[in-house]
Amino acid sequence: MHVVVCIKHILDPEMPPASFRIAEDGRSPVEAGLPRAIGPFDQNALEVALKLKDARPETTVTVLTAGPAEANEALRKALALNADRAVRVDLERLPGPDSATVAALLAAAIRRLEPAPDLVLVGRQSGDWDQGVVGPVLAEKLGAAIVGLGYAAEPADGGVIITRQVDDGIEKVRPKRAAVVTVTNHESNVLRLPKLKDVVAAHRKPIDVIPAAELGVPLDEPLVEAVSLSIPQREAHCEFLEGEPEEMAAALAERIRRWLSA
């Protein structure tokens, strides 16, 4: 079985909120020098693939991303966790294209892979822009089945069974052909941690790089573009009431009445 996991190298969601700043263009974040990580749901997708490999060691896991050379760090982390192959669609320009274009690039890259994958796993949303577009568009571009919000996979009769959380229970589905699964988080698919020796070894493993221009996908025709990005402003006021206790209590009651009637 050949499993492809699409991952995105994003600003680390766990970095201190104060580190998040808006770039001068007013529609993208400042990214230079800030910590990055594999998107949280992409981490879950990678763990689902690695568990399939644990169950069937002959399974081949390919990790795929679209991004600049810095995204190699995410691919090397996956290689350190026993992924077999890493492929990067080279996107040197930032900010990158819109989600639908990224999905088209990933689909074009997947079509180049040999053997053709049996399963494509992708986080249910990227963890930064959180649009949740890539998975469904990818399935459409590949002509593949799609399973939404899966959290586990198990080999079965030459295929795979996907476990999904639904409102009133757990559902298991079997795709009848190659499928794209959008993966959600679950206690069973927290990404494992690498060994130091495997992290070191991952730096000697090759990463296949495909120039985006080779994939025949228009990069300058976004269907959606960010117009602005802003950080919610929180206003806080602090006032110290002074005087005798009766005076302070009266002043406080008056202010509460004012706030309630505002």
Next chain:
Amino acid sequence: MRERWLWFGALVVAAVAVFAGVRWAWTENRLGGAASPPQTPAQVGVGVWPSEASAEPPGDDPQRFARSTFAQGLAQPTAMAFGRDGALYVTELVGRVTVLRDTDGDGRADQASVFADGLTDPLGVAVLRPGEIVVSQRGRITRLRDTNGDGAADERQDIVTGLPVGRHQNDNVVVGPDGRLYWGQGSRSDHGESGVVPYEASILSANVDGSDLKVVATGLRNPYGLAFDAKTGALYATDNGRDVPDKGVPDELNLIEAGGDYGWPDCWGAGEGTHCEGTKLPLLLLPPHSSADGLAVYRGEAFPGEYQGAVFIALWGANDGDPNVGRQVVVALPPKEAGRPWTVAPFATGFIHPLAVAVGPDGALYVADMGRNEIVRFAPPAASR
């Protein structure tokens, strides 16, 4: 009668000579420091771990230590060493050495420059003098020098090559009190399943020009961290225990004695496994699969006196997949009474993968967290600036 006294005198002289010889051997086969008798299994220390520890680790208590970020945005830092000028040289797994400087003394690096790149898996760095360093990279020891003062190395020489690599490689490198280089050389395999070749699983030493390569000690599977005690000259090394059997093989802190055999591939821990006769016991057992790596001996002046001679050890952690194992910095304390075991306890948590530890010229403790690509600084609140 006179003849009997002569025989007795000769015996006394011989006994003194033998005793002195033993004492000499104890002294000579240690790498500095006071002589001590061999360890016994009862003297091997065992740690208290977070699930058992009742107290908050001191490094997590802001009343005791101020924790701050010294530098961010590194690319997988593996080792650190301070120069006499206060510059911190950091090896990064991407093949780079970055120099960090805190020019305004606020406890945060405000200058960063690339000293060298194009290296392969650098896991150790030692500073010979400002602008001249030695790097331990995969299979070789390389000396780099900035001859024109532009802050980047323009002279590069492999001084030792052909070191055995495989599962592990050559690790941290340090300069000893004798001016020689010392480094840990990891094994090519987990437990010797591909044989054992010269120089693997050992502590090696050479002159700073690479000449006179010697084996100092053997039987250390992967002695990632290495540090001399600046006061006593004692050499300490961590060691990562084998994966087979998959349960119960501890990591270790070892006191390195010249000519010592530390047991790998067959013997581990406090005399477990086979072929343990004549092997050296560790000072401390650390949790199995915790991946005890970088270490530093504290001889700074900023920390409370109880930390004098303490060994801080970074536990990368989770080498068996359990996220609760390691992923912290522990502190090993020497016994207050001779013959008692060392003790060890958590010092600070909250890391993803701590790997390197260094004591700065300001007496602060610096920890490189590869998982966050940052360096964290610990100092007592009064000294935290």
